[in-house]
Amino acid sequence: MIPPIASRFVAGESPAEALDHVRELNDRDVKAILNLLGEHYDDRGPADEDAEAYLRLVDDIEGADLDACISVKPSQIGLDAGTEVFRENVERIADYAAARDVFVWIDMEDHTTTDATLDAYEELARRHEGGVGVCVQANLRRTADDLERLADVPGKVRLVKGAYDEPESVAITEKAAVDDAYEEYLEYMFEHFEGGIAVGSHDPKMISRAKELHDEYGTDFEVQMLMGVREDAQFDLADEYEVWQYVPYGGKWLSYFYRRVMERKENLLFALRAVLGR
């Protein structure tokens, strides 16, 4: 069982617990992106097992009639075991989900995986006419070119600042410069994309900028934030905009919780307060 201190950020160990959380979100007009925790499997066995788990999750989402989709990590479904393993699993998941009208996101990992991830995304988004989305990272120097490539692909693109420590040769490493790049790419997307823009950020400045750009260009967008982070803002925003919460679940919750605490020490304090009820 997940200790109360971590349950602010992780919805439970089982799909049933995660779906209960989704129901609560949907009641408050927030939609859910479900992620089974897991990454970096060197062998095919666990990658295939997680791919199977996603198929069962798609059945659960369809059966429960929830406003929910899924998000998979390439290294969770086989990229470290070989590009062909990843392609086989991601295609299986995307084909299965499309037949059941469930949207599939592909998370973006470190820069060595970007080409394989975007290639899979482009093929599947075209095959399923927009039923697939991908994440791109503002800190990578290649992202301007990638956005140009993705502008005409009929899927969704989640813009994030980038969570991986990348070398200077491929990434901007200074925080203020990453923020500037994020704003620049947001503007590009609102100007050149026909929709399918996901603002994956908790940053009030980026959310305000997206609202302004929406007013200026009329392009639709959605906001995406993580479970346990700025949830009050998520519910407030949902009064006016489409909001999706990224909801991780599963047995591998410890390293995910540790990452949330390390990136922002206040998270530990928030979690403690929640446990102590104050």
Ligand code: FAD
């Ligand atoms: P930051 O730059 O960390 O912070 C900016 C401001 O936001 C802060 O000053 C504060 O005002 C506010 N803020 C941020 N965190 C908190 C908090 N905990 N509590 C209160 N206020 C806060 N990265 C990837 O590399 N690949 C992915 O596939 C990926 N998917 C993601 C999916 C979603 C839905 C989200 C939200 C993020 C994802 N990320 C992913 C992570 C992303 O790259 C960033 O590392 C992370 O979101 C932190 O950047 P930020 O824009 O949220 O804000």
